[in-house]
Amino acid sequence: MDVTVWSGWIAGIAIGLFVVLHFWLIGKPAGCSTGYGNVCGMLCKKVRYYHEGEYEKKSNIKLWFLVGIPIGGLLAALTSDNAWQVSFDMGMYEQILPGSDAAKAIWLMFGGMLLGFGARLAGACTTGHALVGGAMLNPPSLLAGAVFFASALITTQLLFNT
Amino acid sequence: MPKSHQLPPIKSASLTLMNFVHAYRINILGVIMGIMFGFLMSRAGATTFDFHAKMFLFEDMQLMKVIGTAVVIAMLGVFMLKKFHVSAIATGNEVDFVKKPYQQGLIAGAFLFGVGWAMTAACPGTIPAMVAEGKIGAVFSLIGLLLGTLAYGILQSFIANNGSYKDAFKQ
Secondary structure (H helix, E strand, O other), X not given: OOOOOOOHHHHHHHHHHHHHHHHHHHOOOOOOOHHHHHHXXXXXXXXXXXXXXXXXXXXXXXXXXXXXXXXXXXXXXXXXXXXXXXXXXOHHHHHOOOOOHHHHHHHHHHHHHHHHHHHHHHOOOHHHHHHHHHHOOOHHHHHHHHHHHHHHHHHHXXXXXX | OOHHHXXXXXXXXXXXXXXXXXXXXXXXXXXXXXXHHHHHXXXXXXXXXXHHHHHHOOOOOHHHHHHHHXXXXXXXXXXXXXXXXXXXXXXXXXXXXXXXXXXXXXXXXHHHHHHHHHHHOOOOOOHHHXXXXXXXXXXXXXXXXXXXXXXXXXXXXXXXXXXXXXXXXXX
């Protein structure tokens, strides 16, 4: 279950260099959550919003970036010290999540909906706002990043400490 | 077809491949960058549920170190790229540091996102990597993520058509 994890400093330097490499190679900021809009447009032909403007052409870098992420995750898991395995274990979250598997699934789906809706309403996710936007010192991104952290901090504290 | 237009099979195949790689170079680079990103997220611990909870409970600052270091390094890199007017390899144009604008609902959206982050211990960039690592929980987060994104699109289509769904869902 557990994947190999590098020291936070090393991983941070690697991700920082990754952001710069992305700028240098592609010429545009890296982002994750916009690609999900492309997927929605491909799945639902009738939702007009995902067929207009920046979503008009769906086979773009945002979509293919998203395709690459699981391949990278799989490579990381396969090269970890522990063997690859399927599991529904949520670690520390087992203490606070509902006991049955169905209730856990519904909880996670609801959380996922908040992630998806919130990311579109805010314009980007942790990668686009906190990481890349923070690196460009873009004021709206810094504000969004601060609210991401504050709201997740309050929610986690409420979940585990009350 | 005249014989003179035919090339040896190996040369023909290699030309086809080169043509394909050139035509789709942006998308191919996108996949490669995605692979790197997924791998680094996993190695950074961002695909492990516990690190998210521990960061917000102030028990283990692994992810805080990661994002803090990454932002500082990326900031220095962006500064250098700007200073030397570096052009992008894939397009040949100068790097476009397009900034996400302030949009209405940013704070509300960021608040909802944070609640979702604490509930799923994941963010949109790490969920696909978690799924590939065999974490079943992330599959449900992914379904929710797509539904949430879809809900926003439906809402926007609805608003753009003045609350009428007659034309909102036409192709």
